[in-house]
Amino acid sequence: MSDYRVTCIRRDGPDRDWRIDSLGGDIPHAWRDTIDNVIDAIEAYRHRFYTSVAGRTVWLVVRKHPISQRKYLATEADRFPPNNLLSLPECPR
Secondary structure (H helix, E strand, C coil): CCEECCCEEEECCCCCCEEEEEEEEEECCCCEEEEEHHHHHHHHCCCCEEEEECEEEEEEEECCCCCCCEEEEEECCCCCCCCCCCCCCCCCC
16 A cells, blocks of 8 residues: 655636545655545555645545535545645646
């Protein structure tokens, strides 16, 4: 199992759900992947993903929206809404 640091996101657009389309980072190397692939990797225990919040490492977890049942990512300390991932900068295109 590899650990990946998340340093940027790409949103799906300026709509109300603010769903993240993809994540990117630089550890263990430069990477970028879709939100669905990241969710699958976490649920299958293939990889772990983390980011830094207020100088401390926080792990990403998969959650399910209570109404829509749509899966999304949040950090361990988060509540819905919002989550710390939305405060990350946009990944370059």
